[in-house]
Amino acid sequence: MLKVENVTKYYGDIKAVDNLSFEVRPGEIFGLLGVNGAGKTTTFRMITNLLDPTSGKITLNGKKIDYNMTDKIGFLTEERSLLTKLTVKEQCYFFGALKGMSDNEIEKSMNSLLNEFEVAEYKERKIKELSKGNQQKIQFVTAILNHPKLLILDEPFSGLDPINVELFKKVIIRLANEGSMIIFSSHRMEHVELFCEKLVILVHGKSVLEGYLKDIKENYQKKNILIKGDLTKKDLENIDGVIKVEKLKDEFNVQIKDKSYIDIVFNNIKKFKIIKFVVEEPTLNEIFVEKVGESYEK
Amino acid sequence: MKAMRNKLGFLISVSLKRKIKSKWFIIANILVGLLIIGLLNIDTIINYFGGDFNEKRVIYVVDNANAYESFKDFLSKSAILSFENENDTYDIILTQKSIEELKKDYDSESDKKEFWIVAFNKSEKNVIDAKVISKSFIDTLDYQLLVGAINNTKTMLAIRDYNLSEDDINRLFGTIEVEREIIDENQKSEDEMMASMFTTVFPVVVLPFFILSIMLVQNIGSEVNDEKTTRGMEIIISSVSPRKHFFAKVIAGNLFILIQGILLLVFGGIGLFIRSETSTLVAKGSFDLTEITSKLITPSIISELTSIIPALLILMILTFIGYSLVAGILASMTTNAEDFQHVQTPIMMISLVGYYLSMMAGIFKGATFLKILSYFPFISAILSPSLLVMGDATIIDFIISALIMALTNYLLIKYGLRIYKVGILNYSSKDLWKKMIKALKEK
Numbered sequence: 001m002l003k004v005e006n007v008t009k010y011y012g013d014i015k016a017v018d019n020l021s022f023e024v025r026p027g028e029i030f031g032l033l034g035v036n037g038a039g040k041t042t043t044f045r046m047i048t049n050l051l052d053p054t055s056g057k058i059t060l061n062g063k064k065i066d067y068n069m070t071d072k073i074g075f076l077t078e079e080r081s082l083l084t085k086l087t088v089k090e091q092c093y094f095f096g097a098l099k100g101m102s103d104n105e106i107e108k109s110m111n112s113l114l115n116e117f118e119v120a121e122y123k124e125r126k127i128k129e130l131s132k133g134n135q136q137k138i139q140f141v142t143a144i145l146n147h148p149k150l151l152i153l154d155e156p157f158s159g160l161d162p163i164n165v166e167l168f169k170k171v172i173i174r175l176a177n178e179g180s181m182i183i184f185s186s187h188r189m190e191h192v193e194l195f196c197e198k199l200v201i202l203v204h205g206k207s208v209l210e211g212y213l214k215d216i217k218e219n220y221q222k223k224n225i226l227i228k229g230d231l232t233k234k235d236l237e238n239i240d241g242v243i244k245v246e247k248l249k250d251e252f253n254v255q256i257k258d259k260s261y262i263d264i265v266f267n268n269i270k271k272f273k274i275i276k277f278v279v280e281e282p283t284l285n286e287i288f289v290e291k292v293g294e295s296y297e298k
Numbered sequence: 299m300k301a302m303r304n305k306l307g308f309l310i311s312v313s314l315k316r317k318i319k320s321k322w323f324i325i326a327n328i329l330v331g332l333l334i335i336g337l338l339n340i341d342t343i344i345n346y347f348g349g350d351f352n353e354k355r356v357i358y359v360v361d362n363a364n365a366y367e368s369f370k371d372f373l374s375k376s377a378i379l380s381f382e383n384e385n386d387t388y389d390i391i392l393t394q395k396s397i398e399e400l401k402k403d404y405d406s407e408s409d410k411k412e413f414w415i416v417a418f419n420k421s422e423k424n425v426i427d428a429k430v431i432s433k434s435f436i437d438t439l440d441y442q443l444l445v446g447a448i449n450n451t452k453t454m455l456a457i458r459d460y461n462l463s464e465d466d467i468n469r470l471f472g473t474i475e476v477e478r479e480i481i482d483e484n485q486k487s488e489d490e491m492m493a494s495m496f497t498t499v500f501p502v503v504v505l506p507f508f509i510l511s512i513m514l515v516q517n518i519g520s521e522v523n524d525e526k527t528t529r530g531m532e533i534i535i536s537s538v539s540p541r542k543h544f545f546a547k548v549i550a551g552n553l554f555i556l557i558q559g560i561l562l563l564v565f566g567g568i569g570l571f572i573r574s575e576t577s578t579l580v581a582k583g584s585f586d587l588t589e590i591t592s593k594l595i596t597p598s599i600i601s602e603l604t605s606i607i608p609a610l611l612i613l614m615i616l617t618f619i620g621y622s623l624v625a626g627i628l629a630s631m632t633t634n635a636e637d638f639q640h641v642q643t644p645i646m647m648i649s650l651v652g653y654y655l656s657m658m659a660g661i662f663k664g665a666t667f668l669k670i671l672s673y674f675p676f677i678s679a680i681l682s683p684s685l686l687v688m689g690d691a692t693i694i695d696f697i698i699s700a701l702i703m704a705l706t707n708y709l710l711i712k713y714g715l716r717i718y719k720v721g722i723l724n725y726s727s728k729d730l731w732k733k734m735i736k737a738l739k740e741k
Contacts, residue, residue: 012736045723048536049536050532050535050536050723051723067537067538067539070536070537071537073536075532075533075536077529077532077533079529080528080529081528081529081530081531081532081533082528082530083524083525083528083530084528085524094312095533095537097305097308097312098305098308098309098533098534098537098538099537100305142533
């Protein structure tokens with residue numbers, strides 16, 4: 001289990017991470033969310049032993065993370081971190097060896113993953129000759145080459161088309177099913193929502209929301225109602241408990257204070273000809289926007 | 299993982315392979331090899347392609363003073379002394395033609411090689427008068443030899459007029475045997491020391507050291523910089539400690555220049571071997587390779603080098619390590635290749651200063667300033683050998699320099715590692731020095 005306990009990190013006078021705590025168990029996929037500069041990368045760097053926390057403790061299976069343990073960790077950085085002059089094969093051998101793997105282990109793992117990511121044909125090509133998407137695939141392959149117990153993915157989907165996002169998701173879920181602990185950050189809330197079980201939202205290095213996604217959504221008071229009928233936006237805005245009405249294509253998205261107002265809204269609009277009335281959980285993006293005060297999607 | 303790897307060894311081998319297996323390393327060494335072999339045999343190459351210099355200079359002598367034989371004799375002897383090739387330099391022909399007729403030949407034989415005219419006439423005042431005519435300018439050395447031979451001819455003719463015997467002439471012209479005694483036999487003449495310095499220390503020690511130290515700095519710097527700018531460093535340092543990474547770069551860099559140094563020696567050896575097999579003689583000038591190569595294999599020079607080689611090697615290795623430590627530390631602080639180009643300039647300047655000071659050692663014998671500088675880290679390895687050959691330094695001075703360099707390296711490792719650890723993961727030049735000073739203070 002990865003345990004981050006009361007971790008604080010200062011850069012000079014600036015507090016990058018403020019008393020952060022969370023746990024990731026084997027098989028869990030954990031989301032670390034926050035706007036740029038929220039402290040996500042600093043947290044990842046502390047977990048991977050690149051930075052020492054100013055205070056607090058980070059342990060993996062009860063032991064402090066040091067260079068005796070890094071062989072069990074896989075790390076995909078936000079920016080490309082490939083040695084572009086090397087070929088794909090050389091790159092895999094280089095990073096694999098740094099993770100303590102033997103040549104046989106590297107060869108076997110590399111071939112299997114390159115096939116899975118459909119990039120086996122580029123094995124002898126130099127990294128700099130590959131497209132951005134394929135470079136991202138290679139970076140991902142090198143991060144999971146050692147079948148890590150702990151996998152850290154900083155913006156893993158950047159530069160990927162939807163088909164490759166699905167491919168990545170499939171592999172991430174497979175690794176989680178095999179018992180890996182996975183922490184990742186993403187700007188795309190729909191990705192986080194799809195397979196992230198637990199999350200922390202950071203604002204200025206401090207956790208403003210944390211827990212299981214299911215619980216977060218359940219405990220989030222505001223709900224959305226999708227309404228389609230012969231009524232106007234004004235008819236909805238005047239109802240008690242309605243916070244916001246948004247006109248979508250041919251329906252309205254009505255945000256209410258909490259679920260106790262569902263009946264009130266329903267009773268107020270039943271005089272109209274209503275063909276759709278669906279109560280929905282809020283999206284993670286809405287929760288995030290409210291908690292952080294700004295949207296990733298801008 | 300079942301099989302544990304030695305990550306330091308792996309990083310060293312990867313770094314070394316990356317340098318040596320590069321096609322540019324191979325191309326550069328082929329070119330360097332050809333250049334060194336070519337330079338060591340440059341006179342042979344020049345002679346092979348030929349030119350005016352190796353054609354006989356034709357001299358027509360218009361002799362109205364019975365001077366031809368003496369002039370020919372003197373000029374031939376001078377040529378042998380100056381060019382070391384017997385009777386191959388001048389074709390001295392006695393002609394019955396007049397000066398005017400010969401001058402006409404300049405026009406009629408314009409497509410042929412040039413010839414010179416030396417005309418002798420009797421003179422009441424000077425025994426003989428001489429006139430030298432040429433179509434174009436005569437080389438200084440040739441002209442000096444001509445004038446010398448003319449003057450000697452005049453003296454010879456004058457002596458003949460006094461009916462001196464052969465013995466008298468020999469006594470007049472014979473060389474005086476000077477008996478020379480130097481009380482301190484260990485002291486060599488300044489000329490000998492200068493010769494040793496320019497023929498052995500410079501080409502064998504100073505120049506290769508200078509070239510290799512620059513290569514070392516550039517190699518380590520560019521490799522660290524490459525890993526930093528591609529952000530590959532993040533993955534590397536998340537797997538191996540900065541300390542291990544730093545030492546891997548330093549060791550690989552030094553092994554690389556060791557290989558490069560050996561290659562330079564091999565190229566030099568091949569060049570000298572070819573020279574010994576194909577050597578041809580050329581005019582003596584300010585730069586005489588034959589003399590340099592022969593000096594290199596003089597027993598006294600070899601024994602001198604042998605006595606200082608262990609100390610010199612230790613000092614050089616320590617200095618190379620020092621250069622690689624500085625290069626690694628500075629490269630870790632830079633955020634792009636351009637920045638490293640800037641920071642490596644002072645390192646190169648230090649090396650260049652050492653190079654020039656080393657040359658100065660031959661001019662300013664016994665200079666206290668140079669002696670003090672010879673203890674300075676980074677400069678010592680390049681300056682001390684010159685001072686030693688000039689007799690201004692001893693093995694003890696070498697040992698002191700080596701100890702100072704070793705202490706410098708220790709401090710560079712102790713404090714430089716702190717900078718390296720922070721520097722390699724720093725991608726912003728903002729507050730760079732503040733960050734580095736802070737890193738220095740941290741334990």
